Amino acid sequence: MVWKILSSITALCLAGSAFFAFDNSKKVKIEKELLARAETNQQQLLDRKKEGEEAQERKKAQLAQIEKDRDQAKEDVVKVSAEAQEKEAALALLKTNLEQVSQQVSVLDAKIKDAGDIKGLIAQIEALKKDQLAAEGEVANKEQALSQAQNKLAELKGAVTSYEATEERIRKGVVEADFNARVSGVFDEWGFVVLNKGNNGGVFANALLEVKRGKDVIAKLKVKNVEPLISVADVVKGSLADGDVIRSGDMVVASADQPAVDKGGPVKKPTTEEAAAPSAPSMPTAPPAASDPFGAAPAMGGAAPAAPASDPFGAAPAAPAMDGAAPAVPASDPFGAAPAAPPAGGTTPAPASDPFK
Numbered sequence: 001m002v003w004k005i006l007s008s009i010t011a012l013c014l015a016g017s018a019f020f021a022f023d024n025s026k027k028v029k030i031e032k033e034l035l036a037r038a039e040t041n042q043q044q045l046l047d048r049k050k051e052g053e054e055a056q057e058r059k060k061a062q063l064a065q066i067e068k069d070r071d072q073a074k075e076d077v078v079k080v081s082a083e084a085q086e087k088e089a090a091l092a093l094l095k096t097n098l099e100q101v102s103q104q105v106s107v108l109d110a111k112i113k114d115a116g117d118i119k120g121l122i123a124q125i126e127a128l129k130k131d132q133l134a135a136e137g138e139v140a141n142k143e144q145a146l147s148q149a150q151n152k153l154a155e156l157k158g159a160v161t162s163y164e165a166t167e168e169r170i171r172k173g174v175v176e177a178d179f180n181a182r183v184s185g186v187f188d189e190w191g192f193v194v195l196n197k198g199n200n201g202g203v204f205a206n207a208l209l210e211v212k213r214g215k216d217v218i219a220k221l222k223v224k225n226v227e228p229l230i231s232v233a234d235v236v237k238g239s240l241a242d243g244d245v246i247r248s249g250d251m252v253v254a255s256a257d258q259p260a261v262d263k264g265g266p267v268k269k270p271t272t273e274e275a276a277a278p279s280a281p282s283m284p285t286a287p288p289a290a291s292d293p294f295g296a297a298p299a300m301g302g303a304a305p306a307a308p309a310s311d312p313f314g315a316a317p318a319a320p321a322m323d324g325a326a327p328a329v330p331a332s333d334p335f336g337a338a339p340a341a342p343p344a345g346g347t348t349p350a351p352a353s354d355p356f357k
Helices: 002-112 118-172
Strands: 180-187 192-195 208-213 216-226 231-235 251-254
Touching (some): 002 118, 002 216, 192 216
Antiparallel strands (some): 180 192, 192 231, 208 216, 208 251
């Protein structure tokens, strides 16, 4: 009788052991699956951390390149400003020469009435008029060069402003007001989403964005990591209402709360009227007949007056014209260009070269 009782107790113990063994094996299997999932998630996080560090290095390199371009643009602005000042000084010198030639023509016109050698005076006046036209052509050429320098200076200033605005936008993480993207991946358990745009689409780190569904804002995002084609953004705590979820394909736009940034923009170019030099001075109406503005003594006995003793551009004095021919054009140009001979017909000569090319 006792052995039957013991056998029953033994059977019951074996059944209980088998039940607990089965239950424990099931729990062990669940724990192994959870461990494998945790290891997978850990590896994904490590990969994302590595990608984020690489994206940060690319962003630093991009910022360094922008700062280098900005510094280069500033150096170009300083250089062009110095060139513009040199051209303005040369233009002033040419205008002074034009005024002197105009005064000389006026004096010679007045002396024709009292001079005896009318043909010689007329030839000299014609030569001086040609010199005046040549000087006017040089003035027009330098005015055009000055206008080009001013336009280039305005473009460089606009480039510097644009670089500074871009640098400020990157530093503050501000996207364009009309920015839009789509949610391509949602990770609710980790509190972040993946967007379908990155650096190439105008996304910056720390940018504030909003998730819209229809006309309603359902959540706010803050960009964490940015790559060329995608970006990762954290969901701002408290912005997503209870029961709402972000779905793949939801519209993402710029937040209305992002900081203001100076948009910069190109500097306004000077107009043609602003860049043009003032008109040539008018000729004096009543110059003194007894004096020469270039210091020469008045002609005696009806002879033609002597040629000017010096050239304001540093050339050697030209010999007096013979047989009514025009005197030689000054041999040197203060800008290094060969002087253009005045064409027939008394028209203004075309500029010989562009100092900025």
